[in-house]
Amino acid sequence: MGRCILVLLWLGVCLLPMVLAAGELELATGRAGTPGTLRVVSCEDLGEGRYDCRGQFTPDNGDAVVEVAASPDSEAGDLLRAQLTPEGDRAVPAGTKGVLAALALPGVGLGGLGFLPYVVMYWLGARRGRRAAVTGGVLVTAAGMVLMVTGLVAAYS
Structure with missing residues (x-):
């Protein structure tokens, strides 16, 4: 037993x-969320190797720019293809980089x-x-x- x-x-x-x-893979492959571009605006060092990054997500469909949480491994100034989560609070890398990371x-x-x-x-x-x-x-x-x-x-x- x-x-x-x-x-x-x-x-x-x-x-x-x-x-x-599964959720991260759906975002990275484009099956969920909104496609667009993420520009990382700031990354704050929280100590002990942790970072809080913020960015501006511009949807491909022309909707308004959204302030979002960016991946903590980002650097201020990064510009990359991303998917906005359905909740609209965070953007994750899309494409090959996003799929491999997921x-x-x-x-x-x-x-x-x-x-x-x-x-x-x-x-x-x-x-x-x-x-x-x-x-x-x-x-x-x-x-x-x-x-x-x-x-x-x-x-x-």
Whole structure:
């Protein structure tokens, strides 16, 4: 019973980042929100490596300019393609940069799932296929790591 609970928790911890990133992916791909241009006006240093950035979002449809929260990895003066959230309070990078940045969190979850099949096989006492499960685990974990690092590099470049 304890092992079943552990596997369910493992699945939950690894799948939750994928669920949480769905909204960001919809924004980055343009399926949600309003397309436009974001000009970062200011970034305030809050200490401990945290920043609060503000910007002006100009919608492509010609609507009025909107004051929004910008990504904390922005710098004052940045001008980039962005999507305005449906709530209208924040703009996120759009296009390739936005999609890659939004995929960083699912990459963490994917990496965590890599060795789950091996662990289950080990607990069940299965001898056949464990080597393949290890190989698959290495590949899936490596893919998750590459996705995560690529997303982080895209977000901070």
